[in-house]
Amino acid sequence: MKIASVLTLCAAAAFAAGCQHTSTPPTPPATPAPVAAVETPAAPAATPAKPAVAPAPENATSYLFGWGDVPTKIANPRGGSSRGAPVTLAPDRALPLAEVANARDAFAKDRAAILALAGDYKVTFHFMETVGLTEKYSPKAPYHSWATEQVRVLADTGKLISLQHTLVMFMKKDDGTISEPMVMKHWRQDWIYEDTDLHTFRGQNTWARKTLTADEARGTWSQAVFQVDDSPRYEAFGPWTHNGNVSQWTGSREFRPLPRREHTTRKDYDVMEGVHRIVLTPTGWLHEQQNWKRVSGDTSVAPTYVAQELGLDRYDRITAPSLAAADKYFEKSGAYWTLVRKVWAEEFTRRDRFVFLARKNGQSSFEAPFAYAEKLEKGEPFNAVEAEQHARASIEAFIEQK
Template identity: 60%
Template structure:
């Protein structure tokens, strides 16, 4: 495994990685316009310490200092320059002639270069032995590009392009890797939803459910499915917000290796456009068992705030070169997955095939292309089909 990939595993941004220590945010250069300055750390100041043993945490009050300190990564990022704030509604939304095109403009506005911060905190417990868990905090610099736009379908690909501070104060070369993907489909008649136990199954919403709605399907770094939910955009004055239905997700990467007391993340989420980018807000329930259990049991609730703030520096253009070299391969992976979705009413993903996780198979192949190996479409297709068939336990039953 490369040093860059190992670092991203430690950050908890890629796969089911162990938690690391708290991750300091990159320093911030505010935009030139009259925008409120961000603290040097990039985040709100911590409340004054009442005693060496406790800290104030919003919503909890005084809790032990060891619990109040968030978990996350341990790497220092280089400075970023925030883009000037834009008035809302965005010009592209204001100019749209109808609700459908306002929705499209809002989805397309999610693309760009961002400093991203991830914040998660449990807000309550539902068991007699519950104690507040440590919150989670991490960061990234991330490029989001439109890879497909057919009108009623828009696909947005996230790519991490991260710069780290070396011990001598210099900046590292960009560390780049493919990240998650979000697909938006208007009036989607065919969803693939998580059912627990590494299993996904087809869900066909009624015409009334799908009318005017957009599904958001989220995929892992290896293009395997994560979750999918229907939701609706609302545009009112300077507010543009998409609100999802309540849906299931696998344990998030930040939780998988440190929590064994629940199996399913069940919740709703919102995406809100802001003058400086957008916010992904989550309200999650941590559920013990999946659909095989008639009476659910929940251990806790959690709130999450993922902030995407537009930046003008550093340049994240390294993503362009990566996609020039690897884009054809990842397009093939997406096509094969689309075919598998069409063929399978239900499927379970195996954790390993040939002693490797799915992302390891795909990342190793893509890395050869990124290093300059020519793309061989026939070889790539053989590799992709054999790999996915192995993880899906063979072809579907007839």
């Protein structure tokens, strides 16, 4: 198992996954971003690389779903260019899943569906703008990327289920060999039943408390999504429904910060306003998104949108390669990340509204926590008092009351 330096791995692995759930790490210095876990033979060492297909003429067009014929340079997806190790997909499962079908009541069915999100996955990320809302709008290139990721049950207290995503990336080198696994703690999702106390994103790096009535929360689950460093990203609530062989959760329409794949390329909007849906599938699960790209999060004026985007993140279960390297990582660093979550829970309790900066004084918010976890991974003894002080200082350095 290889734990790369904090800057290289945090940037590369998060960027590699087309990360929806990350802070804003710098562009990876050396590691290319993956785009597909498929086999592509490397060119012979002594033979100069040649394009497989002649370059398309300047005026060439290609079909793009939803748009028809567009310039080929737009139809080709953007993303990364590296190659992953081959994966073995797990056998399909019949729907509804047995654990859902056999659950005694709606609450138990919901819990079974959430717990079914855990496992080892090949993940593919697909995003495309489908509606333009500005004058002289032209279609944008779609986005496609990939990852191999473990989703582990971090906590299960009955009405709270916490799922931790961890990237375990195997790269295929130019000589055909497979790299050691590169491991990075990725995003987290916390599910709470009939939750009345949420913190939602408001734009301009701001999060604020949203209180639901008991009637509004009845029968619903909140899903709070956290960045790689356990700082907040977005939170929504909604019901799980189970109808025949379809188990799905649909969240409320809420704001989100720009994802990493957009943060460095788009300056024309500040907030994603979206509804997302999670659906269990025979191969795993699907995260479907309908995102409206909103110029400002200011709700005191009529909104202006630049485009609508559809997103499909497919989580397909795998049996190989083994992603057990994630377990080894948390054996050494897990106690520290528990304290990071503890400090954040305290911040949510005492702050109704706050600004959390992804970057301040030339440093990204994730750098200090990942550097500390890296020391533990390398064998430094864990000191709970020191670790909590470090976690608190690392978080408070980027929080501003508002």
